[in-house]
Amino acid sequence: MGEPEMWGRRSWELLSTVRERSPLVQCITNLVSMDLMANVLLAGGASPAMVHSLPEINDFTPHTDALLINIGTLSEAWLPSMMAAAAAAARSGRPWVLDPVAVSASDFRLNACLQLLLLRPAVIRGNASEIIGISNASRVQGSKGADSSHESVEAIDAAKSLALSTGAVVAVTGAVDLVTDGKQVMAVTNGVPMLQKITATGCAVTALIAAFVAVTPQRALQATACALAVFGLAGEIGMATSRGPASLRMNLIDSLHGMDEEAVTSGVNIQHRASADLSPQP
Numbered sequence: 001m002g003e004p005e006m007w008g009r010r011s012w013e014l015l016s017t018v019r020e021r022s023p024l025v026q027c028i029t030n031l032v033s034m035d036l037m038a039n040v041l042l043a044g045g046a047s048p049a050m051v052h053s054l055p056e057i058n059d060f061t062p063h064t065d066a067l068l069i070n071i072g073t074l075s076e077a078w079l080p081s082m083m084a085a086a087a088a089a090a091r092s093g094r095p096w097v098l099d100p101v102a103v104s105a106s107d108f109r110l111n112a113c114l115q116l117l118l119l120r121p122a123v124i125r126g127n128a129s130e131i132i133g134i135s136n137a138s139r140v141q142g143s144k145g146a147d148s149s150h151e152s153v154e155a156i157d158a159a160k161s162l163a164l165s166t167g168a169v170v171a172v173t174g175a176v177d178l179v180t181d182g183k184q185v186m187a188v189t190n191g192v193p194m195l196q197k198i199t200a201t202g203c204a205v206t207a208l209i210a211a212f213v214a215v216t217p218q219r220a221l222q223a224t225a226c227a228l229a230v231f232g233l234a235g236e237i238g239m240a241t242s243r244g245p246a247s248l249r250m251n252l253i254d255s256l257h258g259m260d261e262e263a264v265t266s267g268v269n270i271q272h273r274a275s276a277d278l279s280p281q282p
């Protein structure tokens with residue numbers, strides 16, 4: 001079996017396992033993303049729970065299969081819940097995934113992310129500007145809030161060094177999604193540019209990564225690449241019948257829900273990449 005076929009099969013196995021086991025994914029996420037994120041998790045076969053109040057964390061988080069923390073609309077009131085949930089997940093051996101939305105926008109966000117990193121996320125997924133910002137622990141010049149001002153390939157060195165310093169798998173999304181543990185790099189080329197015109201698609205795919213990692217926590221690199229490919233493929237299939245972002249938002253959810261073995265095994269596009277192939281094009 002060649003590499004593309006192997007990844008197609010692995011993606012189908014993982015999507016099928018998520019559908020069979022329906023992992024419970026606790027999401028402490030921004031107010032913009034909640035609806036799309038919960039619907040993407042349901043369409044992927046997982047069970048979403050948007051639980052973020054501090055008094056509930058110690059009862060709830062130890063019984064989940066994975067936790068997602070997204071700082072998109074971070075406030076002083078929510079940060080203690082995020083810290084408590086990440087700590088509870090770590091104590092109970094549950095994987096947790098960090099989405100450092102607009103990490104470079106303020107010192108408050110940057111410091112919150114740096115504190116969260118100490119609680120050992122299994123995966124960190126961001127756009128290129130976010131991964132450069134969190135990796136360098138700095139406020140990136142020209143940062144545009146929640147949208148990226150860099151290409152994913154520009155963030156590969158930052159992604160590798162973040163992976164090595166934290167022990168997390170790091171995913172950088174964009175035209176090509178790159179996934180690394182600091183040594184290997186996987187490139188996922190599924191997706192359509194229109195996904196950038198729907199708010200919170202990045203947030204939603206991070207939650208789908210949490211669902212995939214929940215069913216194979218020892219293989220977070222594979223699970224992350226497969227979740228990104230399946231989500232991007234749902235975008236490709238959905239785009240064929242869409243007129244713009246609003247219809248793609250609906251068709252993306254329908255395509256993910258209806259995705260079958262043939263679509264996954266023939267449509268997933270994941271490859272190992274050598275560092276030399278990742279230099280930004282002049």
Ligand SMILES: Nc1ncnc2c1ncn2[C@@H]1O[C@H](COP(=O)(O)OP(=O)(O)OP(=O)(O)O)[C@@H](O)[C@H]1O
Pocket residue numbers: 101126127128146147148173174175176177190191192193194195196198199200201202203204205228231232
């Ligand atoms: N140019 C592109 N071509 C194809 N797919 C893309 C492109 N840009 C982004 N995507 C896909 O869109 C999805 C969201 O990624 P993106 O990098 O836009 O996240 P984000 O900036 O964190 O989004 P948000 O903050 O709105 O949630 C991913 O599945 C990614 O692969």
Ligand SMILES: Cc1ncsc1CCO
Pocket residue numbers: 030032033072073101146199200203
């Ligand atoms: C638009 C926006 N603002 C804060 S979070 C968010 C959703 C995309 O990250």
Ligand SMILES: [Mg+2]
Pocket residue numbers: 099101102126127146202203
């Ligand atoms: Mg984002």
